[in-house]
Amino acid sequence: MKIELGAKNCLYPLPITLIGANVSGKPNYATVAFVGIVGRDSISVSMNKARYTNSGIKENKTFSVSIPSVEMAKETDYCGLVSGKDVDKAKLFETFYGKLATAPMAKECPINMECRLIQTVDFARGEVFIGEIVETYVSEQYLAEGLVDFAKVHPILFVMEGRGYWRLGDRFANAWEIGEELKSR
Amino acid sequence: MKIELGAKNCLYPLPITLIGANVSGKPNYATVAFVGIVGRDSISVSMNKARYTNSGIKENKTFSVSIPSVEMAKETDYCGLVSGKDVDKAKLFETFYGKLATAPMAKECPINMECRLIQTVDFARGEVFIGEIVETYVSEQYLAEGLVDFAKVHPILFVMEGRGYWRLGDRFANAWEIGEELKSR
Numbered sequence: 363m364k365i366e367l368g369a370k371n372c373l374y375p376l377p378i379t380l381i382g383a384n385v386s387g388k389p390n391y392a393t394v395a396f397v398g399i400v401g402r403d404s405i406s407v408s409m410n411k412a413r414y415t416n417s418g419i420k421e422n423k424t425f426s427v428s429i430p431s432v433e434m435a436k437e438t439d440y441c442g443l444v445s446g447k448d449v450d451k452a453k454l455f456e457t458f459y460g461k462l463a464t465a466p467m468a469k470e471c472p473i474n475m476e477c478r479l480i481q482t483v484d485f486a487r488g489e490v491f492i493g494e495i496v497e498t499y500v501s502e503q504y505l506a507e508g509l510v511d512f513a514k515v516h517p518i519l520f521v522m523e524g525r526g527y528w529r530l531g532d533r534f535a536n537a538w539e540i541g542e543e544l545k546s547r
Numbered sequence: 548m549k550i551e552l553g554a555k556n557c558l559y560p561l562p563i564t565l566i567g568a569n570v571s572g573k574p575n576y577a578t579v580a581f582v583g584i585v586g587r588d589s590i591s592v593s594m595n596k597a598r599y600t601n602s603g604i605k606e607n608k609t610f611s612v613s614i615p616s617v618e619m620a621k622e623t624d625y626c627g628l629v630s631g632k633d634v635d636k637a638k639l640f641e642t643f644y645g646k647l648a649t650a651p652m653a654k655e656c657p658i659n660m661e662c663r664l665i666q667t668v669d670f671a672r673g674e675v676f677i678g679e680i681v682e683t684y685v686s687e688q689y690l691a692e693g694l695v696d697f698a699k700v701h702p703i704l705f706v707m708e709g710r711g712y713w714r715l716g717d718r719f720a721n722a723w724e725i726g727e728e729l730k731s732r
Binding site: 372435528 | 549550552553554555556558562581582589590612614621625626629654658659660666671675679694702709710712713714715717718719724725
């Protein structure tokens with residue numbers, strides 16, 4: 363039997379990200395799980411309008427999306443608990459800049475994606491920043507034969523139900539392949 | 548050391564979804580991993596313009612986003628391999644309709660979200676449908692104390708690197724909590 367839950371968002375799990383932006387010329391990091399892929403090279407980042415990071419993204423038209431590992435869960439969670447208005451969160455990480463020069467990235471994250479802001483979608487309580495990826499950086503130890511090995515990355519997965527952080531499990535099948543056998547039916 | 552990979556999207560894993568839409572009055576299901584949360588009650592679904600489902604979403608201004616389980620991986624993968632132009636994919640599932648009456652949902656999926664199309668963002672090769680959730684349906688056995696238990700849902704997670712389907716691992720921490728201890732530093 364199906365139970366109605368009201369209009370409850372259950373699109374989970376989503377990967378926890380650290381969104382990097384320069385605000386008033388200083389690097390800042392915000393923890394965001396309301397993200398998605400919009401087109402092959404683009405990412406959407408949905409943020410409450412009140413957040414400190416938004417002004418930096420608008421000012422520079424650049425930001426970064428980084429994938430922290432489970433080993434960085436405390437620091438990552440902390441970046442979602444305090445505002446850059448009050449605390450210098452850049453102290454937690456070693457910051458580096460890439461091609462765009464104004465999108466700070468935390469070196470400790472296995473994966474960093476440098477983005478150019480291409481569109482902003484206005485919502486009632488929030489705004490959605492759509493960024494086109496300009497360059498992707500990965501720490502050497504997470505690469506295997508030219509591909510990023512997510513079993514090594516240990517991304518932090520977020521599920522709003524029960525407000526939990528989860529690990530990635532094992533790889534069990536090939537996409538665009540295991541459904542092939544149903545074609546003959 | 549950081550290695551540059553070019554503009555490679557590494558925002559993974561993302562949950563695999565089945566997007567339901569009525570096309571020419573008949574239910575159809577498309578497999579989509581390019582999804583995200585945009586604002587608390589809204590979901591973005593990014594689809595190639597050539598896909599059969601898009602015309603149905605535009606016609607009815609409704610669609611559904613469902614979370615299939617690992618146990619449905621073959622059927623789910625198949626829905627991404629063949630087009631509703633050629634095959635009646637609704638045969639694979641038991642379809643039900645909810646409040647919007649034109650957003651078909653597969654009963655076999657643990658979670659179904661019925662959405663009203665509120666915005667379409669045009670992209671070069673694709674389009675992004677933003678849906679506001681109107682009602683969420685969950686199969687009774689996945690509920691525990693009023694919350695959806697994702698350990699039971701067994702969502703299929705997608706990683707483009709290596710084109711794989713992955714399982715959800717275990718819950719290891721509380722969000723908005725494990726970073727608290729860094730506040731005192």
